[in-house]
Amino acid sequence: xxxxxxxxxxxxxxVASAHSRITNFVINGASYSGYNAKIPNNPKLLAAWKTTVSxxxxxxxxxxxxxxxxxxxxxxxxxGYVPVSAGETIDIQWQGWPExxxxxxxxxxxxxxxxxxxxxxxxxxxxxxxAIDKVGLIDPSKNATDFATARGIWASDVLIQNNASWVVQxxxxxxxxxYVLRHEIIALHFARYxxxxxxxxxxxxxxQVTGGGVDIPAGIxxxxxxxxxxxxxxxxxxxxxxxxxxxxxxxxxxxxKTFAAQTGAKVLSSATAIPGVPDxxxxxxxxxxxxxxxETLAPVKDTGGLF
Numbered sequence: 327x328x329x330x331x332x333x334x335x336x337x338x339x340x341v342a343s344a345h346s347r348i349t350n351f352v353i354n355g356a357s358y359s360g361y362n363a364k365i366p367n368n369p370k371l372l373a374a375w376k377t378t379v380s381x382x383x384x385x386x387x388x389x390x391x392x393x394x395x396x397x398x399x400x401x402x403x404x405x406g407y408v409p410v411s412a413g414e415t416i417d418i419q420w421q422g423w424p425e426x427x428x429x430x431x432x433x434x435x436x437x438x439x440x441x442x443x444x445x446x447x448x449x450x451x452x453x454x455x456x457a458i459d460k461v462g463l464i465d466p467s468k469n470a471t472d473f474a475t476a477r478g479i480w481a482s483d484v485l486i487q488n489n490a491s492w493v494v495q496x497x498x499x500x501x502x503x504x505y506v507l508r509h510e511i512i513a514l515h516f517a518r519y520x521x522x523x524x525x526x527x528x529x530x531x532x533x534q535v536t537g538g539g540v541d542i543p544a545g546i547x548x549x550x551x552x553x554x555x556x557x558x559x560x561x562x563x564x565x566x567x568x569x570x571x572x573x574x575x576x577x578x579x580x581x582x583k584t585f586a587a588q589t590g591a592k593v594l595s596s597a598t599a600i601p602g603v604p605d606x607x608x609x610x611x612x613x614x615x616x617x618x619x620x621e622t623l624a625p626v627k628d629t630g631g632l633f
Contacts, residue, residue, distance in 0.1 A: 345381070345382040345383050345384060345424070345527070346382055346420045346421045346422055346423050346424075346490075346511075346527065347360060347361075347362070347363075347379065347382050347420070347421055347527075347529060348360040348374065348418055348419065348420055348421075348509065348529045348531075349362070349419050349420065349421045350419050351374075351408075351416055351417060351418045351419060351531065352416070352417040352419070352591035352593055353408060353409075353410050353414065353415075353416050353417075354410075354414065355591070355592060355593065355594035355595065356593075356594065356595050356596070356597035357593045357595070357596050357597060358372075358373060358374075358408050358596075358597050358598070358599060359372060359374070359596075360372075360374040360419075360529070360531075361374040361375065361376050361377060361404070363376075363377050363378055363379050363380040364380050364382075369598075370405065371404075371405060371406045371598055371599050371601060372404045372405075372406055372599055373404055373406045373407050373408045373531050373532045373533065373599040374404060374529070374530070374531050375397045375398070375401045375402065375403065375404055375506075375529070375530040375531070375532075376401065376402045376403075376404060377397070377398045377399055377400060377401045377402075378399055378400040379398055379399050379400075382421065383399075384513065384525035384526055384527055385398060385399060385525075385526040385527070385528060386523065386525065386526075387523035387524060387554055387559070389526075389549075390549075390550075390552055390553065390554055391549055391550060392549055393450060393451050393549055395526065395528065395548060395549050395551065395552070396450045396451065396453065396508070396528070396530070396548030396549055397450055397506070397508065397528055397529070397530035397548070398527075398528050398529060398530070401450065401530060403445065403446050403447065403448065403450070403532075404446065404532060404599070405446050405601060405602055405603065406446070406532065406598075406599030406600055406601050406602055407445060407446070407504060407532035407533055407534050407599060407600055407602050408531070408532070408533055408534070408597075408599050408600065409533070409534045409536055409600065410496055410533050410534070410535060410536070411496070411535070411536050411537050411538075412496055412497065412498050412499070412500050412502070412535050412536065412537045412538030412539070413495065413496060413497075413498035413537070413538070414495070414496055415493050415494065415495045415496070415586055415591075416493070416494055416495075416496065416507070416533075417491050417492075417493050417590065417591035418491060418492050418493075418494065418509050418529075419489075419490065419491045420485065420490040420491065420492070420511075421490070422486075422490045423482060423485055423486050423490050423511065424513075425470070425471045425473065425476070425483075425486060426471065426473045426476045426515055427476075427482060427511075427513035427514075427515055427525075428470075428476045428477075428478065428480040428482055428483070428513070428514055428515060428563050429462075429480060429481070429482050429511060429512040429513045429514040429515075429524070429563075430460060430461060430462035430463075430480065430481050430482075430511075430512050430558070430571075430573050430574075431459075431460075431461050431481040431482060431484075431485055431492050431509075431510070431511050432457065432459065432460045432461075432509075432510045432511075432512070432573070432575060433457070433458050433459040433460075433492075433494045433507065433508065433509045433510070434455035434456060434457050434458065434507070434508040434509075434510075434545075434548075434551070434575075435455065435456060435458055435496075435500070435505045435506070435507055435508070436453035436454055436455045436456070436505060436506045436508065436545055436548070437454075437501075437503060437504075437505055437542050437545075438453070438503070438504045438505060438506060438532075439503060439504055440502070440503045440504070441504070442504070442534075442602060442603075443504075443602040443603055444503075444504040444602075445504045445505065445506050445532040445602065446532065446602035446603070447602075448506070450506075450530075450548065451547065451548075451549060452547075453506055453545075453547070453548055454544065454545030454546060454547060455506075455508055455545045455546060455547075455548050455551060455576075456543040456544065456545040456546075456576065456579045457575060457576050457577065457578045457579060457582070458494065458495075458496070458497055458578065458579055458582040458584075459494045459495070459578065459582060459584045459585065459586070460573045460575065460578050460584060461481035461484070461573075461584065461585050462480065462481055462558070462571050462572075462573040463478050463479075463480055463568065463570075463571035464478075464479045464480060464481065464483075464484065465478060465479040466478045466479075466567060466568035466569075466570075466571075467567070470483035470486075471483075476515060476563055476564070477563060477564065477565070477566060477568050478563065478568045481511075482511060482513070484588055485511070485588075487588075488588045488589070488590055489590050491588075491590055491591070492509070492588065493586045493587065493588050493589065493591070494507075494509065494586060495582075495583050495586040496533075496535060496538075497538075497541070497579060497581045497582045497583070498538060498539070498581070498583075499538060499539035499540075499541045499581040500535055500538045500539065500541050500542075500543075500581070501535070501538055501539060501540050501541055501542050502535055502536055502537060502538050503534070503535060503542075504532070504533070504534050504535075504602075505532075505533050505534075505535055506530050506531070506532060506533075507530065507531045507532075507533050508528055508529070508530050508548065509528070509529050509530075509531070510526060510527060510528040510529070511527045512524050512525065512526055512527070512559070512574070513525040513527070514559075514561055514563050515563060517559060517560055517561055517562070517563070518560065518561070518562035518563075518564065523554070523559065523560070524559045524560075526552075528548075532599075532602065534600075539581075541579075541581055543579045543581075545576075546576050551574075551575050551576065552574050552575055556572075556574040556575075557572050557574075558571060558572045558573050558574035558575075559574050
């Protein structure tokens with residue numbers, strides 16, 4: 327009895343750590359670091375939003391309508407941003423992804439303003455997000471894994487196949503300015519269970535869009551992107567055959583190109599975010615460094631879909 331309990335504890339411990347976060351993202355060959363809540367000394371100058379998610383865990387359905395759904399648990403503004411041209415792609419690298427955690431991959435943008443520093447000081451609850459990329463169930467007739475409770479080929483499977491990364495294209499007609507990019511995976515392996523539900527993994531990055539057009543699409547508060555009763559959030563991925571899947575959240579902006587070619591980006595250099603304050607100074611008054619060390623990526627061990 328004691329041995330069984332001990333094994334169960336070990337299983338749950340390994341399961342609890344088997345989730346993910348964005349480790350880095352690549353724009354035009356330059357790799358920028360994500361935020362890692364597991365370490366005490368992240369670089370101060372990042373474009374990735376800070377969180378308290380040291381377990382690489384999720385945002386639960388209890389956070390619908392609440393600030394944690396915006397950019398993850400206790401997320402706060404970074405002090406930097408990264409430039410990207412309208413029409414250019416961003417390759418977003420995750421710290422692996424469990425095969426059993428089938429679900430859609432979604433990307434949103436929210437306009438902060440036209441002035442430098444707009445996103446570094448914005449109240450996240452005031453941001454209105456519009457969707458630029460949403461991919462869900464790709465092929466219900468095939469299975470990407472051997473898990474009987476996780477059928478079909480999903481966007482998350484494509485992400486896994488592409489070295490746990492996802493390529494998203496910034497719309498070419500979007501207006502120049504400063505935006506928060508919100509990238510998210512939704513895991514549906516527990517969605518069918520009352521009291522459990524879908525698991526959200528939102529991550530945010532500050533970007534400056536250059537070039538482009540004049541479009542600033544209307545959006546929805548990040549806390550209100552989803553509703554608990556949406557069919558795409560209570561979908562049973564163990565059904566056979568799988569019924570059609572409706573991706574949750576608002577419709578994609580008409581000027582966006584969804585499901586960009588999912589080919590891994592070639593990293594040519596590491597890069598540092600630009601401070602969102604004038605004269606090259608950080609908000610805390612210290613000097614801005616020029617080099618940022620890239621994080622070594624490690625795969626996530628799958629847990630059989632227990633968590």
